[in-house]
Amino acid sequence: MPKRSLFLLAATTVLVASLIGTSTPAGAAPTRDDAPIGTVDVVIAAFTYLPDPVVERAGRRVTAINVDSTVVNAIPGHSITANNGAFDSGVFRGVRSFRAPRRPGLYPFHCIVHPFMRGLLVVTR
Numbered sequence: 757m758p759k760r761s762l763f764l765l766a767a768t769t770v771l772v773a774s775l776i777g778t779s780t781p782a783g784a785a786p787t788r789d790d791a792p793i794g795t796v797d798v799v800i801a802a803f804t805y806l807p808d809p810v811v812e813r814a815g816r817r818v819t820a821i822n823v824d825s826t827v828v829n830a831i832p833g834h835s836i837t838a839n840n841g842a843f844d845s846g847v848f849r850g851v852r853s854f855r856a857p858r859r860p861g862l863y864p865f866h867c868i869v870h871p872f873m874r875g876l877l878v879v880t881r
């Protein structure tokens with residue numbers, strides 16, 4: 757892995773940890789469905805979807821953060837688009853949410869801007 761990717765991964769990890777850390781009061785059990793703003797299910801960094809695969813329960817909200825595309829760089833937004841059309845985040849910068857399919861199964865997805873970006877959403881009951 758190139759040094760730059762490692763840096764981005766480390767920076768992303770810190771970012772996600774701080775987001776999750778501030779979204780859940782101490783001692784409270786997090787509930788994914790009623791997740792407050794700040795809970796992230798998918799991170800897009802260095803043209804990679806993390807984690808791989810993404811796992812979510814049927815019909816739940818999937819929240820993604822794109823840390824690649826900022827106002828100070830020229831990287832266009834990314835999308836999380838199901839290969840079979842079951843969901844589509846649309847192209848976005850920053851944070852975007854969409855609904856996981858209601859039918860459990862394996863949903864390969866890609867970025868419509870960068871077709872080489874591939875991921876898998878595992879939808880559970």
Ligand SMILES: [Cu+2]
Nearest residue numbers: 834867869870
């Ligand atoms: Cu992309």
